[in-house]
Amino acid sequence: MPPSPGLPRGTKIDESTTPREAERASRALPPAPADESFGGRSQHDANADIEHEPPGATLAEVARALADAFHAAPEWSAPSLLAAGSSVVGSRRAFVRVAVGGILESLSRPLPDSPRLLARLIADLPGFAASFRRGTRRTPVRIRSRAIAPTRAVGPGPRVDTVVDLARLLGVTVGRLEWFADTQGWNRLAEEGPLHHYRYEWRVRPGRVPRLLEVPLDRLRTMQRIILDELLTPMPLHDAAHGFVAGRSAITGAAEHTGRDVVIGLDLVSFFASVTAKQIYGLFRRAGLPETVAHLLTGVCTHSVPPRVLRAMPAGGSASARFALRQALSMPHLPQGAPSSPALANLSLQRLDSRLAGWADAFGATYTRYADDLAFSGDASLASMVREFVRGATAIVVDSGHTINAPKTRIRRAGTRQTVTGIVVNATTAPGRREYDRLRAVVHNCVTHGPEGQNRDGHPAFRQQLLGRIAWVSQLHPERGARLRREFELIRW
Structure with a gap:
């Protein structure tokens, strides 16, 4: 018999047993004798828990299929979920009953548009994995169909309900969208060549850790620009943000601090690199985008720097600072150089902006932020408690997952040259x-x-x-x- 089309030349196929004969043979095998030393379970069973890999669908695939089925079920009840689960993996599957019972015990109502999260919850349910292994040892699971639960985007901007909608918005096919998103991080380990979507440039800074520019190539940059214009720009920002915001600038931010008794400046370390993919995914989900859409958008807008680029880091900065930057760049983060990164950084810092604005308000102070430059100003009450104020603001920043560049902290009282983002603010704004x-x-x-x-x-x-x-x-x-x-x-x- 000739080899099947699509197999590599020279591939041999074992024709001694057909799949149907193999299935009949496996069903005819007698059960292994029980071994009381394993609590009534045989040695075969104990090893199978570790080594058995069913030839059908894996546990993760079944959990995802059940999650999709549960989302599409007409009611959030045991009979409805059992019927939905049985329709995709077959009836008389004990692990379906385990999944239904565990999910209903954990969730009183369905999770809105969260099939991936629900799949993880199912896979982690107590007893589900053991029930799945027992139920598939002799009869592998075949996923008969995939339920499709409709999703719907909410919030400002165009409707992007599905991955197809997102691909259409960005002007690419679904396959190319998944390639650009690279959610599994395969491109990071590929050799230098056309698989990579960024070019890199280290900027040396005397006495400081060098800065890495991660510049997307044309096609990816166009996609990120569309995301910025169509999805990010309509999202509301905190009033304290003045950098990369239409109608605001370094000048408008500095103008908030003129004629004050004290002006305090704090600086964030690695502004873009410290914003993680997890934060960006959460941002898109909170904006009302469906789970699968948010997942791919996160991949398109974040990046992990290849090891070869990190090894080429020029000299500069302390060993600890260099290590921290390499660690941040090696994980999915906002690339400095992508058109979507400034807006995403602003959006991801909304909670930090709210907390710092509240902290400033407690002291009768004003707070603004221009990118990584945090500015506070106030009158006599703030001037008398500067140390306590800076200590509290630093704690808020650290609790939010960022770090203050302590050597760049500035405290300028009246009578000295007070600046915010390089602009003098003693009486009025001036260069x-x-x-x-x-x-x-x-x-x-x-x-x-x-x-x-x-x-x-x-x-x-x-x-x-x-x-x-x-x-x-x-x-x-x-x-x-x-x-x-x-x-x-x-x-x-």
Whole structure:
């Protein structure tokens, strides 16, 4: 008999026994004798608990099939769930009764749109695994059908009820969507090549741990941009967030802290890398997206850095800080460089923002956040209890799964130069003197010596970059901005 189509060339098939004959033979085997030393169970049974792997569906597959069936059942009752479970794995299966009894005892009502969670609960029920092994030792389970429980997205943004809806929104097939999501993390271990969807660039920072830019390639970046525009932008943010938010900026955040007795600045460590896939999945679920959709969205928006990239980390920073960064980057996290990461980071920090805003309010203080830069300000009551305030704020941050960069903590009282995100806030918002003087010197040298030798950072669009910096100064100090703009017009490009 020729080999079956699709098998590798040279594959041999054992034709001595047909599948039906093998099944009849297994049913004809006599039961093994009981061994009283194992409490009435035979040595064969004890070993089978560990080694037996049924040729049919696995325990995890059966648990998922039962979860889907229970979700699609017309009623959350024992008769309805028993009928639903029996329809997918067959009647007279004792483990179905175990699953129904255990789930009804644990859950008084169905979990809304959570088949994966329900499957894990079924698989972990006391007695389910043992009942499954006993019931499948001689008669393997065949999943006869798969029940489909309808899901429905709620909340702002377009309706994305199914994986097919998500693939259509992102402009890819379901297969390519699963490849880009890579929820099992296979691509991380693949050799460098077309399977990878990111390019990497280490940025050296003198005396500090280097920063890794994880830049998605074109197709993935387009998908992440669609997710940002269609799903993330409509989601509400905390009022304290001013970074990467339409209508807000570093200037609007700094303006909240002008003319205060004390300004406190705290800095988060590894802002993007410390936001985990678990947090992002929870965010999508709380936003009302179905479980399977949230699972794939999390895969598309998070990333695990390959070991070869981590091994190439340049020198810089303490050993403990380098180890912590490598650990964070090796796990699924928000990649710094993806268009969806800033919005997701803001959304994932909403609870932290709420807690810090509440802590500040207890001291009569104001709180804002621009990316990883936390700013607090207040009057005499806060100024008299700065140590207690910083200690409490740090504890809240740590409890939320983040870390404060202690060396960058800043406490500036009235009479000293108070800044928030590089903007002076003593009386009104103004550009920092050092930053302004540096920009004025660059513009003057461009006029005197030509712009070619002044682009020391190698910026590809140096003219536009200078204009952007001048526009930023103009927003804070229109008179200074106008002077810079007049001198800029004298440059010969």
